[in-house]
Amino acid sequence: MAGRFLEAVRVVRLLTTVHGKRTIPSMIRAAETRTRELYSAIGRRIRELREKKGLSLQEVAERSGFAKSYLSQIENLKREPSLSALSQVAYVLGVDVLYLLTGELQNPLPESLTIVRREKRKRIDRAPGSPSYLYESITYNRPGRLMEGFIVTLGSQFPPEPFVHEGEELAYVLEGKHEFVYDGRSHILEEGDCYYFDSKKPHFGRALGKKQAKILVVFTAKKD
Incomplete structure (x- = not known):
């Protein structure tokens, strides 16, 4: 009995102590703080760009295809x-999507061909709307592009x-196995599988x- 008790104490200590004095709850709070800061910065950049261009929320809503209330919630x-x-x-605001995410302006390149090396991918942790996803942009250096590509x-x-959004989407499974739910139906996909769908x-x-x-x-995305 004593042995089981000591083992339980050891497990509790492992679960509550990470990297010295940092506990799991404190790490979760830190992650939540970083996420709030990210969304706050995104909302601020959208509002600043919109006001700089003299656009109302209603005008951006009409051009982007989203409800005015939805955009207001993002900004706030x-x-x-x-x-x-x-x-x-x-696109409606005339900037690269990575500017909204990182605040970095992308310099236009004159070449018709752009290449992104493996080590040059733009990594985006805890992407908006996808707290359990990790995105790596592979198209960020192509100005005026009509497609967005991510690993x-x-x-x-x-x-x-x-x-739910405008446009169409293509996905190719590079590694592993995952469940994809589309319009209420579940599909199991594995390495080598490909799927194409209406994003609406x-x-x-x-x-x-x-x-x-x-x-x-x-x-x-639908771009007029």
């Missing part, structure tokens, strides 16, 4: 936007809510099994 940190939604808003590593949990219907996914699930995602 009451809604976590999806990456595809931010891409559409960025996406899926987490083991679904996002808080499905993604609800969709999201999560990794299955012990191996990470990594997919190549390319999507377009």
Whole structure:
């Protein structure tokens, strides 16, 4: 009995102490703080760009295809936007989507061909609307592009809510196995599988099994 008690104490200590004095609750709070700061910065950049261009929320809503209330919630940190939604808003505001995410302006390149080396991918942790996903942009250095491309590593949990946005999407499974739910129906996909769909219907996914699930995602947004 004493041995079991000591083992239980050891497990509790392991669960409550990480990297010296940092506890799991404190790490969770720190992550939540970073996430709030990210969404706050995104909302601030959208508002600043919108006002600089003399656009009202209603005008941006009409041009992007989103409801005025939805955009207001993003600006006021009451809604976590999806990456595809931010891409559409960025297009309307005349900036690269990575500017909304990072504040970095991309310099236009004159070449018709652009290349992104593996080590030069733009990594985005805890992307908006996808707290369990990790995104790596592979198209960020192409000015005026009509498509957004990402290497996406899926987490083991679904996002808080499905993604719904204008455009179409293509996904190719690079590694692992995952569940993809599209318009209420579940599909199990494995390495080498490919799927193409209308993004206007609800969709999201999560990794299955012990191996990470990594997919190549390319999507377009309706741009007038």
